[in-house]
Amino acid sequence: MHIFVTGATGFIGAAVVKELIAAGHNVLGMARSDDGAKSLAASGADVLRGSLEDLDHLRQGATAADAVIHLAFVHDWSNFAASCEIDRRAIEALGSVLTGTDKPLLVTTGVAGLVGPGQVATEDDVVPPDFPLPRVSEPAALALKGVRASVVRLPQVHNPVKQGLITPAIAIYREKGVCAYIGDGHNRWPAAHFLDVARLYRLAIEKAEAGAKYHAVAEEGVSMRAIAEAIGRRLKLPVKSITAEEAPAFFGWLANFAGYDMPASSVQTRKTLGWNPTGPGLIADLEQLDVS
Helix, strand or coil: CEEEEECCCCHHHHHHHHHHHHCCCEEEEEECCHHHHHHHHHHCCEEEECCCCCHHHHHHHHHCCCEEEECCCCCCHHHHHHHHHHHHHHHHHHHHHHCCCCCEEEEEEECCCCCCCCCCECCCCCCCCCCCCCCCHHHHHHCCCCCEEEEEEECEEECCCCECCHHHHHHHHHHHCCEEEECCCCCEEEEEEHHHHHHHHHHHHHHCCCCCEEECCCEEEEEHHHHHHHHHHHHCCCEEEECCCCHHHHHHHHHHHHCCCCCECCHHHHHHHCCCCCCCCHHHHHHCCCCC
């Protein structure tokens, strides 16, 4: 297939592009910068210059492709609602040229917040209407009429350099000089190695089942205490518990997530796609954390 990939130069996107090309697909990747364009070309992909806000170029890329993988997102946590609105418009622009074509659209979202604390999220769960943060990507994609849309829900995707929301937590730990967790630290975050996630995207776009929700989850849940302790060992920083009341001052915007229990299952995804994650676990990668 000829596959258009947004976010093709990002942490996950670059791995997805390499996975697709290695499997024999042709890739058109979107790049915002000269460096990104050079990196994409060096990987063997064709390049479309543009950004997530450039709806004409998004439509151009989707029109030229047999399938679309949407990975781009504006990671401005200080204005998350605006970032979500940009993503909604991008998904609708992609869908506008895919309607009636039977070309698959695979959109990216997350596993967090699908169920209440202590419950394990599954592929059957839907985004709750009363979720306190905007969750527009999945509903926008699955609401498209006449489009073969499906969704990949991401956990904390990691290698020794990046680890999803754990990466900004590490920056906070460095700044504060201590690795904190909230309460007993038993709340859990699901995780997967970035190469396993890249393989899942390839399998999902090849399967292209309309309405499917795939969980890119290798580890159902790793406790925040274990995460903080692993980082503390690697950075040689003390580790301590803080109260929920102290969390906003310590974590800032990340406090909304730091105490959240969000385990997730991928049993259905593994069965449907034949996906078998084999990469290192989250703690193993944190033990090798790049401290440069």
